[in-house]
């Protein structure tokens with residue numbers, strides 16, 4: 001097993017499949033009356049969040065607690081980061097407290113990679129800037145596999161603000177490793193030139209959502225990340241929704257078995273309408289639940305299952 005999980009590219013097919021299979025075992029714990037395993041007793045997991053989060057932060061905390069680890073939640077707001085303390089000094093402080101794993105979300109792309117150079121424990125990237133979010137890709141792959149029975153040969157459309165999406169990057173890397181085909185769809189302003197070739201050859205780019213919908217097994221809608229947009233990348237929210245939003249009529253053009261995903265949080269009415277988000281095809285709530293099992297598997301394999 002690897003020591004850190006920083007990128008979707010850190011996982012080869014066998015390791016990614018091991019994580020997904022372990023997550024399936026972890027999911028059985030969620031159905032028990034006592035939702036706890038002793039696997040990480042005596043280990044310390046630090047959640048180090050420099051950026052807002054609901055799902056990722058809560059599910060890492062739940063995952064670590066279900067494995068009986070001690071959990072320290074650190075939020076940059078209200079900490080000595082506000083007094084100017086650097087990431088390195090914060091990391092060394094956590095190290096002194098005996099962190100076995102540091103789960104980090106940071107606005108700077110690459111911050112988890114630097115952290116991994118400074119701490120002895122494992123580092124898990126919980127989202128760095130516009131770069132990567134590998135556990136999101138794993139929980140997405142888990143959800144696809146459990147809904148559709150396989151990943152190999154699936155056609156996955158990832159739609160919207162690819163430019164600012166760490167979810168898209170990690171998904172392209174992981175899904176291509178696991179044999180799925182990805183088509184990136186969005187306005188030309190929100191799809192970086194050469195991204196497909198740079199991440200995974202075989203990935204397609206298309207600017208016409210309607211042309212691709214009848215041909216996909218999965219459509220993954222991305223949030224329009226206005227907080228990362230200095231410029232205007234499209235004429236108006238209404239125009240964006242008209243061309244790239246998933247609404248009821250578009251959803252009905254999908255093959256009958258196809259599922260609709262979104263990592264959350266959603267801009268309801270922009271990239272996805274409430275009718276679609278709340279439909280039986282939507283796996284959005286399931287993705288959140290699967291996130292706990294997948295993060296249990298990641299922590300277990302990084303900390304417990306590698307005989308370190």
Ligand code: ASP
Nearest residue numbers: 127133167223263264265
């Ligand atoms: N929650 C995901 C992330 O942090 C997706 C998003 O914010 O749009 O990357």
Ligand code: CP
Nearest residue numbers: 053054055056263264
């Ligand atoms: N999907 C996701 O990462 O959600 P949060 O930003 O709420 O953690």
